[in-house]
Amino acid sequence: MEGCGMRCIKYLLVVFNGLFLIFGIVIIAAACVDMGMIKGFAGMEPTGHETDAVLIAIGVLIIVIAAFGCFGAWKESPKLLYIFAGCLIIIILLELSVGIAAAALRPQIEGTLKTQLRASFIKNKSTREEDSTYRDFWDRIQTNLECCGITGPDNYGASEPRLNPSFSCCPPDDSNRDDQIKRSDCLSLGKYYKEGCEDKVLSTVHSAGMTVIVCGILFCFLEVAGIVLALWLAHAIKTQGKSRETA
Numbered sequence: 001m002e003g004c005g006m007r008c009i010k011y012l013l014v015v016f017n018g019l020f021l022i023f024g025i026v027i028i029a030a031a032c033v034d035m036g037m038i039k040g041f042a043g044m045e046p047t048g049h050e051t052d053a054v055l056i057a058i059g060v061l062i063i064v065i066a067a068f069g070c071f072g073a074w075k076e077s078p079k080l081l082y083i084f085a086g087c088l089i090i091i092i093l094l095e096l097s098v099g100i101a102a103a104a105l106r107p108q109i110e111g112t113l114k115t116q117l118r119a120s121f122i123k124n125k126s127t128r129e130e131d132s133t134y135r136d137f138w139d140r141i142q143t144n145l146e147c148c149g150i151t152g153p154d155n156y157g158a159s160e161p162r163l164n165p166s167f168s169c170c171p172p173d174d175s176n177r178d179d180q181i182k183r184s185d186c187l188s189l190g191k192y193y194k195e196g197c198e199d200k201v202l203s204t205v206h207s208a209g210m211t212v213i214v215c216g217i218l219f220c221f222l223e224v225a226g227i228v229l230a231l232w233l234a235h236a237i238k239t240q241g242k243s244r245e246t247a
Helices: 004-041 051-076 078-124 129-145 179-188 197-246
Strands: none
Touching: 004 051, 004 197, 051 078, 051 197, 078 129, 078 197, 129 197
């Protein structure tokens, strides 16, 4: 290929496809994190994974198309570049569809998550051995998010069985004292976390969802630039080919 301009477009398109590859990996990672957040906070009940699963599939497709685009640009094939541009248009439409669906379903997912959190908290208070998994689940949430109960520590004593707040509601104590002494001290002095876990869980899940949406929006702009470059390069190749035929 002659001409510095077209060579620049070719190499720029290769660089853009490298960025597509990176963004495809980022979308997969962001969707996996969002899915993990929802699964981790849903009280072990599956919910709201559909849009994230579709995004992961789109991310994999993006990686494949990025490799295809690099090949088309390097081989200077107008047909491959047109196919690449068409695939990007389809990807953009898919991303917009998933984004709209995710935005529409988000309130429903968060409502379901809230219901499941409350149901799992009741099982967390159970004295039955088979419900110990829910106690472990709530201990993990309360420790990681530094919160206590659904709306606060009073939830532990609000209904049967009436219990004191869990030890996981207490801030870390690095002293060498026995755990029972630490718990007794925490409860007697009211040192446990006062903020409920429900708002913190929903806020964390919402932030993860917003990260996915922002990644998708940024990638759409990058895809549009890739489409323009691919069509521009394909047109330049065809124009140069016709010029050689008439020369």
